[in-house]
Amino acid sequence: MHRRPGPSVRLKLTLSYAGFLMFAGALLLGAVWVFLLRGSPASTFVPTLPDLLRAFDPSNFGPRVFGSAVFAAMGFLLVFGLVGGWVLAGRMLAPLTRITHATRMAANGSLSHRIRLPGRSDEFRELADAFDTMLTRLEAHVGEQRRFAANASHELRTPLAITRTLLDVARNDPTRDPGELVDRLHGVTTRAIDLTEALLLLSRADQRSFARERVDLSLLAEEATETLLPLAEEHGVAVRTSGDITATIGSHALLLQLTTNLVHNAIVHNRPEKGTVLVRTGVRAGSAVLTVENTGEKLTAESVSRLAEPFQRGSERVRTDHAGVGLGLAIVTSITRAHDGTLTLTPSAAGGLHVTVRLPAAPG
Incomplete structure (x- = not known):
């Protein structure tokens, strides 16, 4: 200027x-x-x-x-x-x-430079401390964005590389069954589309470009559970929901995506058989609380702290039919932040993960 x-x-x-x-x-x-x-x-x-x-x-x-x-x-x-x-x-x-x-x-x-103004507190030192805090957060955010861009580029390159390989094989071997090629191309393309939609959803949540309305988390929990019931039956996991009316203000579509991602992760990352998923909602101390707890292998606090990072899939980056694109908890984190809430991941002593989402409760 x-x-x-x-x-x-x-x-x-x-x-x-x-x-x-x-x-x-x-x-x-x-x-x-x-x-x-x-x-x-x-x-x-x-x-x-x-x-x-x-x-x-x-x-x-x-x-x-x-x-x-x-x-x-x-x-x-x-x-x-x-x-x-x-x-x-x-x-x-x-x-x-x-x-x-x-x-x-x-x-x-x-962004690595800090003022670190010495002396007792006054207006200038409060300004310097606030500026140092802003630089710390900005540096962490820029580093996170760089890692996210690198991971996204890698994840998007993988299905494209697979598609090119399949097409090269089909071109060099005209006698190969085209039905098998079409099925594999369909699966690879579907995965690429899912990843692109997840990236768009993550960007939308980060920008907070959504309309706000009154949303009942208990209804979202029931809807997500009903939608994922076939997946739970396939994995031999029992899903139970409980809780009272838990109203908050936000985007119905984004909060439904948040709930669905949590329940989906709880089902997929569970015991091979006779696993359980508990979904509870309620209002506590002025906050609308959604908790999702599942059984499974024992997790360490260090591994749990990395689960919300983009493209993390638990302890191993395995690809199954329901492995997802590695953005499930990253999207949950972004949606929670966009609704001025907090996300807490805690390993259960007996194995599995305990996830708590706290959002501002709706007035009245």
């Missing part, structure tokens, strides 16, 4: 300090005149050169000498105010100079 050049803040502060000092000096000298020299003739206050020389001798104090002292004191206050104000303004604005330097470095792409 182009601006016309103007006086610096340091110069403005200097002139302000000097002006205030001159004003205070004038008030002080005025008070002396009112209470001590008010009855003297006005002509006695006109100083001559000898009066100016005697103004600095306290034994020669008088009306004419007082007038000379006024001129000398005001001149001294002006010089002292300008010099002292310039020094004080420089010391006061030194932290702002460091903040400006850090801002310019961040604007040039250096």
Whole structure:
């Protein structure tokens, strides 16, 4: 943004300090005149050169000498105010100079620099600490986006490479059964479409470009469970839902996707047989809470902390018919954040995962 050049803040502060000092000096000298020299003739206050020389001798104090002292004191206050104000303004604005330097470095792409302003808390140090916090979050976000872009490129390249390989095989072997080729191409293309739709959904949630309405999480849990019931029966997993009306404000489609992703992950990443999934909803301490808990292998806190990252599929990156595209919990995280909520992943002591989503409860 182009601006016309103007006086610096340091110069403005200097002139302000000097002006205030001159004003205070004038008030002080005025008070002396009112209470001590008010009855003297006005002509006695006109100083001559000898009066100016005697103004600095306290034994020669008088009306004419007082007038000379006024001129000398005001001149001294002006010089002292300008010099002292310039020094004080420089010391006061030194932290702002460091903040400006850090801002310019961040604007040039250096997000690792921190101000770390020493000293006790004041307005400048609060600004510096807030700026350091912003840089930390921005650096982490940029790093996450770079990893996401690299992973997305890899995931999108894989189905394209498989498609090209299948087409090369078909071209080099005309006698090959086309039905098998079509089936494999259909599966690869479906997976690529699913990944693209997941990326679009993730982008939509990150941008918060959705209409908000009153949504009951208990109804979403029932709908997601009913939709995924065939998958649960295929995996031999029993799914149970419970809870009261749990209303929040948000996007019905996104929150349904959130619930479906959680239930889907709980079914797929479960015991080979006789596994269970518990889906509960309720309002606690002003928050609409959705919890999904499943049985399964024991997880460590370190592995659980990485599950919400894009393209993570539990402890192993295995590909099955229901492995998904590795964005299930990443989408859940993004949707939760877009609804000003929190997502908590906790490994169960007996095995499996306990997922808790807290969203602001709807009023009333």
